[in-house]
Amino acid sequence: xxxxxxxFLTGWADASGLFMVACGLTxxxxxxxxxxxxxxxxxxxxxxxxxxxxxxxxxxxMSFWGSILVAALVVGAIGIVVEVLLxxxxxxxxxxxxxxxxxxxxxxxxxLSRWLFGAEDLLGPQCPGLSGSISILGSLMPxxxxxxxxxxxxxxxxxxxxxxxxxWGILVRAATEDREMLAALxxxxxxxxxxxxxxxxxxxGLGGALQLPKGGADLLMDLNVIAAAFVVVVVxxxxxxxxxxxxxxxxxxxxxxxxxVLPQSTLVMMFxxxxxxxxxxxxxxxxxxxxxxxxxxxxxSATLRPAPARLKMLGLALLAVIALLPLVAGEFQLVLLTEIxxxxxxxxxxxxxxxxxxxxxxxxxxxxxGGAYAAALLVHYLQTPMELALGLAPLATGLLALIIGWFCxxxxxxxxxxxxxxxxxxxxxxxxxxxxFTGGDDGILSIWPSAWADDKIVFYYLTMVICxxxxxxxxxxxxxxxxxxxxxxxxxxxxxxxxxxxxRRHQWLTFVLAxxxxxxxxxxxxxxKGSVFPDEMAISRSFDFLLMVLLGGVETLxxxxxxxxxxxxxxxxxxxLAFWQLILxxxxxxxxxxxxxxxxxxxxxxxxxxxxxxxxx
Amino acid sequence: xxxxxxxxxxxxxGLTAFYGKAQxxxxxxxxxRRGEIVVLLGRNGAGKTTTFKSIIGLLPPxxxxxxxxxxxxxxxxxxxxxxxxxxxxxxxxxxxxxxxxLENLEVGRQPPREGFVPWxxxxxxxxxxxxxxxxxxxxxxxxxxxxxxxxIARTLMGNPEMIILDEPSEGLAPVIVQQLADTIRRLKQExxxxxxxEQNLNFSRFICDRAYIIHQGSVCHESAIEELSDKExxxxxxx
Ligand SMILES: Nc1ncnc2c1ncn2[C@@H]1O[C@H](COP(=O)(O)OP(=O)(O)O)[C@@H](O)[C@H]1O
Ligand SMILES: [Mg+2]
Numbered sequence: 001x002x003x004x005x006x007x008f009l010t011g012w013a014d015a016s017g018l019f020m021v022a023c024g025l026t027x028x029x030x031x032x033x034x035x036x037x038x039x040x041x042x043x044x045x046x047x048x049x050x051x052x053x054x055x056x057x058x059x060x061x062m063s064f065w066g067s068i069l070v071a072a073l074v075v076g077a078i079g080i081v082v083e084v085l086l087x088x089x090x091x092x093x094x095x096x097x098x099x100x101x102x103x104x105x106x107x108x109x110x111x112l113s114r115w116l117f118g119a120e121d122l123l124g125p126q127c128p129g130l131s132g133s134i135s136i137l138g139s140l141m142p143x144x145x146x147x148x149x150x151x152x153x154x155x156x157x158x159x160x161x162x163x164x165x166x167x168w169g170i171l172v173r174a175a176t177e178d179r180e181m182l183a184a185l186x187x188x189x190x191x192x193x194x195x196x197x198x199x200x201x202x203x204x205g206l207g208g209a210l211q212l213p214k215g216g217a218d219l220l221m222d223l224n225v226i227a228a229a230f231v232v233v234v235v236x237x238x239x240x241x242x243x244x245x246x247x248x249x250x251x252x253x254x255x256x257x258x259x260x261v262l263p264q265s266t267l268v269m270m271f272x273x274x275x276x277x278x279x280x281x282x283x284x285x286x287x288x289x290x291x292x293x294x295x296x297x298x299x300x301s302a303t304l305r306p307a308p309a310r311l312k313m314l315g316l317a318l319l320a321v322i323a324l325l326p327l328v329a330g331e332f333q334l335v336l337l338t339e340i341x342x343x344x345x346x347x348x349x350x351x352x353x354x355x356x357x358x359x360x361x362x363x364x365x366x367x368x369x370g371g372a373y374a375a376a377l378l379v380h381y382l383q384t385p386m387e388l389a390l391g392l393a394p395l396a397t398g399l400l401a402l403i404i405g406w407f408c409x410x411x412x413x414x415x416x417x418x419x420x421x422x423x424x425x426x427x428x429x430x431x432x433x434x435x436x437f438t439g440g441d442d443g444i445l446s447i448w449p450s451a452w453a454d455d456k457i458v459f460y461y462l463t464m465v466i467c468x469x470x471x472x473x474x475x476x477x478x479x480x481x482x483x484x485x486x487x488x489x490x491x492x493x494x495x496x497x498x499x500x501x502x503x504r505r506h507q508w509l510t511f512v513l514a515x516x517x518x519x520x521x522x523x524x525x526x527x528x529k530g531s532v533f534p535d536e537m538a539i540s541r542s543f544d545f546l547l548m549v550l551l552g553g554v555e556t557l558x559x560x561x562x563x564x565x566x567x568x569x570x571x572x573x574x575x576x577l578a579f580w581q582l583i584l585x586x587x588x589x590x591x592x593x594x595x596x597x598x599x600x601x602x603x604x605x606x607x608x609x610x611x612x613x614x615x616x617x
Numbered sequence: 618x619x620x621x622x623x624x625x626x627x628x629x630x631g632l633t634a635f636y637g638k639a640q641x642x643x644x645x646x647x648x649x650r651r652g653e654i655v656v657l658l659g660r661n662g663a664g665k666t667t668t669f670k671s672i673i674g675l676l677p678p679x680x681x682x683x684x685x686x687x688x689x690x691x692x693x694x695x696x697x698x699x700x701x702x703x704x705x706x707x708x709x710x711x712x713x714x715x716x717x718x719l720e721n722l723e724v725g726r727q728p729p730r731e732g733f734v735p736w737x738x739x740x741x742x743x744x745x746x747x748x749x750x751x752x753x754x755x756x757x758x759x760x761x762x763x764x765x766x767x768x769i770a771r772t773l774m775g776n777p778e779m780i781i782l783d784e785p786s787e788g789l790a791p792v793i794v795q796q797l798a799d800t801i802r803r804l805k806q807e808x809x810x811x812x813x814x815e816q817n818l819n820f821s822r823f824i825c826d827r828a829y830i831i832h833q834g835s836v837c838h839e840s841a842i843e844e845l846s847d848k849e850x851x852x853x854x855x856x
Contacts, residue, residue, distance in 0.1 A: 167723060174713045174724045181711040184673055185725045186699030186775050288715075 002137025009136070011256030012249065013145035016152030017214070019248040020207030021225055022232035023159065023241055024200030030176040030239025031196045034087060034098050035414060037543075038105035040226030042201050045109060046075045046208030047217035048117045054125045054212070061128045068209040075205025076198045083197035088190060089593055096360065100550045101592045103543055106222060107585030114219060115579065124212035131213070144213050151210065155203070156245055163241070172196060176239050204229075223539050227425055231274045234418040237287025246285055247277075267429035271422040275407055278419055282411050304356065304487070304557060306479055322464055326457045334460045335528075340568045341467040342524045347548035347560040348471045349517035354549060355557075356478050357510040358490025359408070360417040363424025364545045366404070367515040369537030370397040371522025373431060376444040376532045386450040386527055390466075393523030394516040400427075401515025402508075409507040412493075421542070428537040443533035447526050463524055470517055475557050477513070486510055551591065624651040625687070626779050626810045627672070627703075632681035634671045641667045643834045645681070649779070654801065654811040656821040656842070659831035660854055665814035666708055668831065669781050673705045674698045686778070702730055704777030708784045708814070710768045714757030718748055721756050721767055725774035733776055733808060741770045744800060762793035769800065780804070782813035786820050798824050818850055830854065 025039045053067035082105060090098050130147055133140040163169035171192055174182050183189050208221070215221075232251060236243025251270050258269045283289055307315065326334060350364045374396035378384035384392070404423045408416050431438045438444070453459050477483050488496050489503050497503055526532045535541060544567070552563025570587065574580040627649040634642040641664050649655050659665050670676040672683055674695040683691045690698050699705070713721050722738060729735035742749035745766045751759070756767060765785060772780060785801075786794045794817070801811060801824050815821045821828065821842065828845050830838035832853045838845070 167726075170716065170720045170723050173716060173720075177713045177715060178711055180675060180695075181707065181713075182724065183695040184675065184699060184705045184707070185771065186696050186727050187724070188696045 002135075002139035006136055006139040006141045007256055007260070008253065009141055009149070010145060011253040013142075013148045013214075014256065015245075015248040015252035016148045017207055017211045018228060018232055018252060019152050019245050020155065020210065021204045021229040022236070022244040022248055023155070024203035024207075025229050026233045026236065026239055026241065026244045027159075027172070027196055027203075028200040029233065029414075031172055031179075032087075032091070032193050033095065035095075035102075035417075036200075037099060037102040037226060038082070038109065039200070039204055039229060040222040040224070041106050041109035042075050042079060043204045043208035043225050043229075044113060044217070044219070044221040045078060046071050046205030047212055047215075047221060048113055048122075048208075049074050049205075050209030050212055051122050051125065051217050052117065059125075059128050061130075064125075064127050068206065068212075071209040072202050072206035075208070076202035078205075079197045079201025080194055082201075083194050086589060086593070087197075088193070091193075093592070096354075096546075096550055097592050100547060100588055103547055104585040104588035104592065107581040107588070110219065110222065111579045111582035111585070117217070119219060121218040122216050124214065124216035127213050148210060148214075152245075155206075156241065159241055168192075168195065227421065227539060228270065230418055231270055231422060233284075234415060234422075235274050235277045235284055237284030238414065239288075240284070240286035243284055243286030267433065268426050271426045271429070274422045275419065275426075278411060278415065279407055282415060284415075304478060319468070322468075326460060331456050334456050336568065336572055338456075338460050338463045338528050339525075340565050341463050342521050342528060343545075343548060343568055344561040344564040345467040345470045345524075346518050346521035347545050347552075347564045348474050349514045349521065350545045351549045351552075351557075351560040352474045352477070352517070353510055353514040355559075356483060356487050356490065357507065357514070358487075359507060359511065360413075361420040361514075361542070362417045362539075362546065363420035363422070363542050364514075364518060365537050365539070365541035366420070366424035366427040367397045367401060367518035368522040368525070368545070369431070369532075369534075369541065370400050370427060370515075371519030372526045372532045372536050373438065373444070373522075374519065375523040375526045376447045377438070379447050380444050386453065390520070390523045390527075394520040397519025397522065398512050398516035400519075401512045405508045405511030405515070409504045409511060421539070424537065424542055425539070428534060428539075431537055432534045438534075441534060443531055445531045447532065448530055449527045453527075459528065463528065466520065466524060470520060471561060474513075474517060478557065482506070482509070547588070551588075553595075625649075626651050626653075626685065627812065628682075628684040629668075629672065630682050632668070632671055632683065633679045634667055634676055635679050636667075636676075640679075641834050642671065642678075645831070645835050647829050647836055647839070649810055649812050651778075651810055652805065652808060653827060654805055654813070654825045655827045655829065656825040657812065657814045657829050657831055658816070658818070658821065658850065658854055659814070661816070663831045664834040665831055666783055667834075669705065669707075669783055669814065672698075672781065673703070699775060699777075700727065702776070702778035704772035704775050704780040706768045706772050706780065706782045706785065708787065710764050712756045712759070712764050712767050712771070714755065716756055717753050718756055718759075718767060719752045721771050722774050725771035727775040730776045730778060733778065735776055736773045741773060744803065745770055762789050762796075765789060765793075765797070766800075773804075777809065779810040779812065782811065784814050784816065786815065786817045794820060816854065818847075818854075 021039065021043050025036060028034060028036050028039070050067050050071035053070060054064055057063035057067060086101055086105070087098065090101055127144050127147070130143045133142050134146075135141070163173055171182065171187055175189065175192055179189060228251075232244055232247045235251065236245070236247035251273055254273060255269055277285065281287075325337065329337070346364070346368045349367070350361060353359045353361055371393040375389040375393040378389045378392060379386075404420070407423070408419050411419055432440060434440070435442075448454055449459055453462050478486075485496070485501060485506055489501070489506050493503055522536065525536070548563040548567045549560050550563065551566050552559025552561065570584065574583050577583065625648055629648070630646045632642050632645040633640070645664075645668060657665050657668065667676065671678045674690070674693050674697070678691060681691070682689065685698070685701055685703055688701065690701065690703075713724065716724070719738065722741065734740075738752075742752070747763055748766060748770060751763075756764070759767060769782070769785070785797055789797065798820060801813075804811060825842045828838070828840060828842050829836050830850070830853045837853060838849060
């Protein structure tokens with residue numbers, strides 16, 4: 001009995017930590033509609049700052065708790081700086097562009113933390129006076145865990161009071177419903193946003209600092225915690241504090257007890273809970289449907305047109321260059337170009353969902369990595385020849401997309417995007433934890449092309465043919481009747497529904513097509529690299545694809561290609577430098593602020609008229 | 618009833634506005650004087666709401682000038698326009714459904730303004746007795762008429778010198794429309810200037826001093842309300 005009680009309390013303590021991160025995230029999302037991917041980075045900074053303070057001060061209770069408070073305040077201040085200097089400039093940019101800005105922040109904070117605090121994992125200091133355990137019905141329970149539970153409950157209560165009993169809180173809740181009306185009633189939104197950003201960042205910093213005695217500090221904390229925090233926020237309902245608490249509790253208890261039954265299942269469990277909850281309650285436990293009516297009037301999406309003659313000429317010229325390049329380029333350049341082509345196909349398939357399909361995916365790596373693993377496993381276990389493996393990889397990921405898509409097309413907007421992230425994490429966890437079959441962290445090695453293609457130049461041509469073919473096929477699909485319906489589904493779902501088109505079926509098919517093409521790219525990738533690791537399915541891989549699409553701009557059909565080229569080239573140029581993430585992050589931020597339409601969108605505006613396209617914006 | 622003096626409250630000149638590439642307002646000009654109730658009549662889609670949004674700052678104008686109490690507000694954001702004493706009641710009401718009635722009123726609260734008796738919860742509940750009984754109820758549970766009263770009350774909490782009301786009588790039962798007319802006349806007695814959009818001519822005749830008619834984005838008629846003939850009205854406003 002005592003054992004189960006302690007297991008329950010331990011789960012509750014985990015939930016408490018999770019709640020503090022999720023609570024800040026949900027507050028920020030509710031008011032500003034910003035999906036702040038950098039939230040996990042703030043959590044990490046909270047842990048590092050608190051660690052530094054605690055280890056430099058005398059080990060007393062006073063200095064421990066003081067350090068934690070100071071760390072949270074520091075993170076709150078960082079939140080203010082980020083909001084005022086960056087996000088405030090972007091509130092009128094498309095929401096997706098905000099994501100790119102927050103990705104930039106993640107990279108910058110990664111490198112700054114590495115520089116300031118070192119790359120080693122830091123073991124968390126104990127809390128003076130609370131490092132022991134107490135006995136509960138014969139089982140031992142760490143005292144600090146009980147304190148965590150109490151602190152989280154206290155915070156829940158204080159935030160409830162703040163939101164329901166103060167004018168500021170009432171304004172925050174009003175902003176969650178209708179920001180424009182709030183402005184028309186004389187409330188300065190900028191100041192309110194800054195305040196909410198401070199509070200949200202403060203809370204996640206506090207969460208990071210408070211978990212030190214349990215978990216320490218390391219450089220992987222940012223992305224590890226952000227996935228969990230998103231799940232909690234989405235399961236609880238975006239913008240709901242009570243929802244976040246309940247969801248954190250459910251998830252933490254399920255893993256706490258799940259680990260007793262199936263030790264390998266903990267990661268999968270969390271995301272499975274999310275998938276189940278979202279299918280039953282598409283807006284989470286306490287969420288409200290996203291209001292479509294009072295969104296500030298955005299620019300209508302640009303009309304996509306078939307390429308005019310001059311653009312076709314440019315395309316042909318490019319093809320000629322690609323065909324002749326092996327005559328002059330060295331092996332190294334060919335390998336880079338091969339990689340660009342493969343990633344272009346993958347990001348084009350993501351664009352196909354996001355742009356014309358109107359469904360943003362935060363988990364596209366599931367299909368890219370899925371294709372890579374499908375091909376690698378076929379070769380490894382069944383000695384499948386490359387040609388067949390390349391044909392089966394898209395089939396496998398198409399099937400995977402059929403399953404994942406069935407859940408996802410029931411949702412819209414951010415909820416849909418989050419669910420794709422959850423499924424991608426399930427796939428990743430399976431690959432990562434099922435080491436006996438997939439090789440786990442060690443990956444699968446020695447996957448080489450068939451003999452005839454095992455030459456860099458031949459493989460270059462093979463890749464080019466498949467990838468250009470794939471990109472053009474996806475592009476052509478946008479201009480078929482299916483493509484028109486797809487865009488109609490995106491632009492006016494209600495009307496499409498009214499004229500009897502099955503919206504979900506179309507979105508589902510879009511999903512499957514995107515998944516299949518990403519799988520094809522993944523298959524090619526394995527043969528180009530000779531190996532595959534779980535990283536190809538990880539969150540950061542999904543973010544890469546998003547960045548490529550965003551860099552290119554979601555308004556243009558060749559944007560993903562331009563974005564992939566730019567991203568891969570940049571990455572290659574700077575990834576040997578010491579602080580390349582810092583540089584890359586800064587470049588993203590400058591790009592977002594300077595060209596809110598992406599690179600291809602920018603060129604389209606500048607030179608589009610010459611190529612017969614309509615200028616945008 | 619206080620006679621309108623001739624001090625200008627709001628002056629719009631040469632206003633031009635677009636949604637994206639579509640021009641909606643063409644060189645639109647009008648004036649509201651202190652203490653007046655002025656109606657903007659026009660068909661659906663004539664540009665009434667767009668005019669109001671431009672004045673408030675929700676849709677920045679492409680060209681033209683907007684002055685409020687002599688101050689240029691053409692490019693001010695909505696919260697600053699509101700802080701100067703210009704209140705706005707949108708046509709779709711936009712109450713905060715998950716907040717209680719008291720909380721909705723609290724959102725609208727602004728500091729008192731010189732020369733006006735400040736609005737308090739109690740004074741507003743006096744004016745809208747229906748709301749008083751439900752002050753702690755979620756605003757989402759109110760009927761359409763009560764929601765309309767709540768939006769007006771919420772805007773009054775900002776102690777405005779002038780209120781813009783977008784089609785306040787739309788969709789309300791006749792009894793409620795009568796109450797609304799009484800309320801608007803009461804506001805005039807308090808010294809608040811009122812500029813409203815309407816498609817209900819009788820209602821307008823009952824409460825207004827002057828009328829503008831807007832047609833395809835520009836003003837095509839201006840007169841005292843008594844001088845507006847049914848014929849002239851029908852020419853521009855009948856469907
Ligand atoms: N958000 C919008 N985007 C594009 N056009 C709009 C938008 N809102 C209104 N319009 C168009 O502007 C014109 C004027 O609309 P509006 O000002 O709402 O008219 P009214 O309030 O007089 O009925 C109409 O033709 C309408 O279709
Ligand atoms: Mg209107």
